[in-house]
Amino acid sequence: MLIAGAALLATGCSSPPRNGRVGQPLPGTSGGGRTPEPSGTSTASSGSDAEEALRAWRERSNGAAGPGMGEVVPRAAWTTTGPIASLARPMGRIERITVHHDGMDEFDSYSRQDSARRVEAIRRAHVNLGWADIGYHYIIDPAGRVYEGRPTSLQGAHVRDANEQNLGVMVLGNYMRRAPTEASVASLESFLRTAMRQHRVPVQRVMTHREYVPTACPGDRLQTMMNQLRTSRAGLA
Ligand SMILES: [Zn+2]
Numbered sequence: 001m002l003i004a005g006a007a008l009l010a011t012g013c014s015s016p017p018r019n020g021r022v023g024q025p026l027p028g029t030s031g032g033g034r035t036p037e038p039s040g041t042s043t044a045s046s047g048s049d050a051e052e053a054l055r056a057w058r059e060r061s062n063g064a065a066g067p068g069m070g071e072v073v074p075r076a077a078w079t080t081t082g083p084i085a086s087l088a089r090p091m092g093r094i095e096r097i098t099v100h101h102d103g104m105d106e107f108d109s110y111s112r113q114d115s116a117r118r119v120e121a122i123r124r125a126h127v128n129l130g131w132a133d134i135g136y137h138y139i140i141d142p143a144g145r146v147y148e149g150r151p152t153s154l155q156g157a158h159v160r161d162a163n164e165q166n167l168g169v170m171v172l173g174n175y176m177r178r179a180p181t182e183a184s185v186a187s188l189e190s191f192l193r194t195a196m197r198q199h200r201v202p203v204q205r206v207m208t209h210r211e212y213v214p215t216a217c218p219g220d221r222l223q224t225m226m227n228q229l230r231t232s233r234a235g236l237a
Contacts, residue, residue: 012122013103013217068186070144078116079123083133088154096205097195098159099226100170101218107173108142115141118172131157136168144187159212175219189229192236203236
């Protein structure tokens with residue numbers, strides 16, 4: 001029911017980035033279907049470095065990522081479809097991290113199957129917009145599981161005009177009125193701490209979607225949570 005209701009609206013939080021410079025093409029702007037996300041260099045570069053980093057991160061996260069880090073769910077567990085790498089730019093070095101919610105209907109299922117289905121619905125919606133893949137690099141569900149989204153070797157599609165070197169992490173659900181679950185917040189915090197350390201991103205460059213552009217994302221409640229996490233010594237500060 002959730003997904004049926006969400007199906008038509010399943011685009012995730014992102015309004016499509018429209019500016020050609022770093023954003024992605026408007027759906028339908030290319031005559032024959034998909035326009036490459038950005039023009040430019042081949043996406044083949046540095047994939048192995050990124051994969052290496054991801055593997056190392058995954059090993060750490062399965063062990064010592066800190067309390068709260070949820071199980072990492074590999075991409076193959078939620079979709080059989082890979083990214084269309086030719087439509088994406090290479091990520092390069094990660095310099096910043098941005099937090100989102102999906103902004104669809106409220107969602108608090110702890111079922112892995114429900115969450116996987118929702119992630120896949122968002123991926124499909126994004127691909128139907130002509131994008132390379134789901135816009136986010138990681139997705140966290142209400143149980144705190146961390147789903148691998150778009151490979152980190154590829155630039156994401158989650159903040160209009162600011163996708164460059166920007167790692168996108170999204171919490172499934174809508175947090176305008178409802179507070180995110182404790183499990184998802186604990187996992188997000190642990191994820192952020194790990195990613196900040198790994199990529200040497202200072203807390204000043206861990207932002208939310210609405211801090212870049214006018215949008216409700218990541219919802220008032222998750223925004224408040226992020227404000228606390230970033231200023232608390234026990235959190236990310
Ligand atoms: Zn967002």
